[in-house]
Amino acid sequence: MFTHKTQIRIHYALTDQMGVVYHGNYAQLYEIGRTEALRSLGITYKSVEELGVIMPVVEIHTRFLRPAKYDDLITVITTVKEIPEHSKIIFYGEIFNEKQDLLNTGTVSLLYMNSKTMKRCDMPNAIKEKVKGIFDVNN
Amino acid sequence: MFTHKTQIRIHYALTDQMGVVYHGNYAQLYEIGRTEALRSLGITYKSVEELGVIMPVVEIHTRFLRPAKYDDLITVITTVKEIPEHSKIIFYGEIFNEKQDLLNTGTVSLLYMNSKTMKRCDMPNAIKEKVKGIFDVNN
Amino acid sequence: MFTHKTQIRIHYALTDQMGVVYHGNYAQLYEIGRTEALRSLGITYKSVEELGVIMPVVEIHTRFLRPAKYDDLITVITTVKEIPEHSKIIFYGEIFNEKQDLLNTGTVSLLYMNSKTMKRCDMPNAIKEKVKGIFDVNN
Amino acid sequence: MFTHKTQIRIHYALTDQMGVVYHGNYAQLYEIGRTEALRSLGITYKSVEELGVIMPVVEIHTRFLRPAKYDDLITVITTVKEIPEHSKIIFYGEIFNEKQDLLNTGTVSLLYMNSKTMKRCDMPNAIKEKVKGIFDVNN
Numbered sequence: 411m412f413t414h415k416t417q418i419r420i421h422y423a424l425t426d427q428m429g430v431v432y433h434g435n436y437a438q439l440y441e442i443g444r445t446e447a448l449r450s451l452g453i454t455y456k457s458v459e460e461l462g463v464i465m466p467v468v469e470i471h472t473r474f475l476r477p478a479k480y481d482d483l484i485t486v487i488t489t490v491k492e493i494p495e496h497s498k499i500i501f502y503g504e505i506f507n508e509k510q511d512l513l514n515t516g517t518v519s520l521l522y523m524n525s526k527t528m529k530r531c532d533m534p535n536a537i538k539e540k541v542k543g544i545f546d547v548n549n
Numbered sequence: 550m551f552t553h554k555t556q557i558r559i560h561y562a563l564t565d566q567m568g569v570v571y572h573g574n575y576a577q578l579y580e581i582g583r584t585e586a587l588r589s590l591g592i593t594y595k596s597v598e599e600l601g602v603i604m605p606v607v608e609i610h611t612r613f614l615r616p617a618k619y620d621d622l623i624t625v626i627t628t629v630k631e632i633p634e635h636s637k638i639i640f641y642g643e644i645f646n647e648k649q650d651l652l653n654t655g656t657v658s659l660l661y662m663n664s665k666t667m668k669r670c671d672m673p674n675a676i677k678e679k680v681k682g683i684f685d686v687n688n
Numbered sequence: 689m690f691t692h693k694t695q696i697r698i699h700y701a702l703t704d705q706m707g708v709v710y711h712g713n714y715a716q717l718y719e720i721g722r723t724e725a726l727r728s729l730g731i732t733y734k735s736v737e738e739l740g741v742i743m744p745v746v747e748i749h750t751r752f753l754r755p756a757k758y759d760d761l762i763t764v765i766t767t768v769k770e771i772p773e774h775s776k777i778i779f780y781g782e783i784f785n786e787k788q789d790l791l792n793t794g795t796v797s798l799l800y801m802n803s804k805t806m807k808r809c810d811m812p813n814a815i816k817e818k819v820k821g822i823f824d825v826n827n
Numbered sequence: 828m829f830t831h832k833t834q835i836r837i838h839y840a841l842t843d844q845m846g847v848v849y850h851g852n853y854a855q856l857y858e859i860g861r862t863e864a865l866r867s868l869g870i871t872y873k874s875v876e877e878l879g880v881i882m883p884v885v886e887i888h889t890r891f892l893r894p895a896k897y898d899d900l901i902t903v904i905t906t907v908k909e910i911p912e913h914s915k916i917i918f919y920g921e922i923f924n925e926k927q928d929l930l931n932t933g934t935v936s937l938l939y940m941n942s943k944t945m946k947r948c949d950m951p952n953a954i955k956e957k958v959k960g961i962f963d964v965n966n
Contacts (some may be wrong), residue, residue, distance in 0.1 A: 433606035437573030467572035715851030
């Protein structure tokens with residue numbers, strides 16, 4: 411299991427007239443958490459795309475427990491429980507505010523796809539190398 | 550059961566560098582579908598807020614089957630299966646492209662809340678009146 | 689001179705906690721106005737990209753006179769005063785609400801660029817053909 | 828004169844299918860730069876709103892020189908040249924990438940407004956106090 415924390419300051423553009431973060435904008439917060447989690451392992455999503463692999467989101471399940479608000483310094487906790495043998499990877503996300511209230515949970519599933527053929531593919535070896543020490547990855 | 554169809558043209562702002570609609574932007578498409586479904590019943594969400602009631606989203610579950618693309622004229626089909634006796638309402642959404650491919654499904658749950666007390670409340674009577682003919686609503 | 693009107697309903701995602709459309713979102717409204725103006729001439733921006741030409745925005749000047757609000761059915765008036773001989777085209781936009789209040793003005797300049805070389809290019813002939821009747825275009 | 832630098836990582840949501848940051852999203856980058864510039868002076872925009880003052884944007888002028896791209900770590904330089912005696916304040920922004928290329932310039936003018944009366948007002952005294960040492964502010 412791998413867990414990573416990222417802090418994000420909520421800016422005005424993310425709010426709506428309910429005075430809270432617009433529900434559709436949480437996907438962005440989880441995206442940032444996920445990307446920074448990968449970066450902490452030495453993997454940039456940019457470099458994944460440069461390898462000819464894209465990672466489209468195929469499923470999101472989000473629960474909105476308490477609203478994130480303007481200027482909140484939220485913490486996104488991103489967890490990967492297992493590296494699958496094949497093409498799908500699941501990120502479990504939780505968002506907390508500065509008072510440690512759990513605001514939101516989001517489970518995001520992505521596929522590894524070849525950007526030319528647009529077919530599913532395995533996790534690139536360059537990534538397997540990076541995560542070998544953390545997960546028990548079959549090479 | 551109540552079903553409504555809305556068409557939306559995908560503009561550039563909704564796309565990302567994968568050449569498709571950014572996954573976080575589907576929430577906006579379902580929001581538009583939901584609002585237009587209510588409008589077709591003679592209910593504007595704006596008027597709901599003017600009654601002192603807000604409808605925050607509490608859960609979203611989205612499956613991304615095929616990507617929506619720039620300039621696609623998509624159809625959002627919004628379905629309400631039942632009007633609950635209490636404060637939670639669920640909208641089932643499906644998005645199709647012009648070729649009738651099913652692109653995306655999204656289940657969005659919202660609460661009726663009193664905007665002053667921020668407590669859950671029942672569906673406002675003004676709305677119950679409008680939907681009486683469609684659903685079997687307890688007044 | 690060419691002028692076109694498009695109507696857009698303001699949805700919740702476009703608002704911010706000031707209770708009005710977030711200033712950064714007007715660019716989207718002008719984008720939609722511009723695209724629909726082109727479509728009314730038989731030109732889709734999608735087809736322009738398929739010709740290997742992109743039209744990046746190089747300058748925007750926006751004045752915010754009165755706020756657009758949630759559920760407003762705004763009218764975007766898009767005007768092209770002249771078709772330039774070379775690579776730059778300017779769209780003049782105005783946004784009105786249903787009471788005919790002028791809310792916003794936006795001048796957006798775009799370039800025609802070859803998407804492979806990323807160099808400026810002339811307006812594609814396919815577009816010149818379409819606008820010949822409206823503007824005095826040099827072929 | 829007062830100048831402040833903020834770094835922002837470009838995430839996927841900000842890009843469009845041209846493979847660059849969507850032109851409408853630069854307003855968000857300048858917003859973050861402006862807010863962090865104020866924070867460095869001990870002023871949060873959140874606290875300004877809590878004083879009953881809002882700062883709507885009344886004009887933006889943006890030039891797009893080179894595109895910001897996904898995963899770029901951009902620097903937003905925010906400059907205030909003078910604190911006006913009355914209700915309008917202008918922020919001059921510049922965005923650079925990691926190679927120190929100037930990507931974008933944006934001049935953003937905002938008003939101080941009383942959020943109840945929705946009339947222009949002077950800069951709140953609480954802010955004047957904070958900036959006294961930097962600018963020659965008339966109290």
